[in-house]
Amino acid sequence: MPVADENLLDSFWAVARRLRHLSRDALAPWDVAPSQSRALGMLRRHGQLRLGELSERLHIVPRSATEVVDGLQERGWCVRQPDPADRRATVVTLTDAGRELSEAIRAAQLEQADKFFAVLTHEERAELAATLGRLLRAEEGASLTFDRASEDRGQ
Structure with missing residues (x-):
């Protein structure tokens, strides 16, 4: 691996670790797990979601999504209801308390x-966001190609 790529990789992982720590620190006042925070945010942005949709959007297995929703429901932050379009399916919706919590988080x-990225100018932030978005889109495209190839092989 070229030294420049190694430095980039090391720097990237160091930044990712720091952001994870900052995110955990931000969640501490509410005693919310990162997985619960992600689910709250997803439900805040999308309204109600079927459990399967939630697991897909969070990139977790359905059983894990069920466990996350169980924890949120136990604390009064979401409710499960039959899907009006398909009574066999269940949709998850935030309660008012869950929405308020999600917005506070x-x-x-x-x-x-904002504190972490304060060393960057507005233009540098925009450039970083664009670059990271480009990497994510490229990776998602590669994942879709891999998934389709696996389906074609019957895997």
Whole structure:
């Protein structure tokens, strides 16, 4: 591996670790796990979701999504209801308390991110966001290609 790529990789992982720590710090006042925070955010952005949709959007297996939703429901942050379009399916919706919590968490995370990225100019932030978005889109395209190839082989 070229030294420049190795330095890039090391720097990337160091930044990712730091952001994970900052995110955990932002969640501490509410005693919310990162997986629960991600689910709250997804439900805040999309309204109600079927459990299967939630697991797909969070990139977790359905059983894990069920466990996350169980934890949220036990704390009164979401409810499960029959899907009006398909009574066999269940949709998950935030309660008012869950929506308020999700908004408070998002505000705390944005505040942490603003402090972390304060060393960058507005233009540098925009460029970084564009570059990371490009990497994600390229990776998602590769994943889709791999998934389709696996389906073609019957895997």
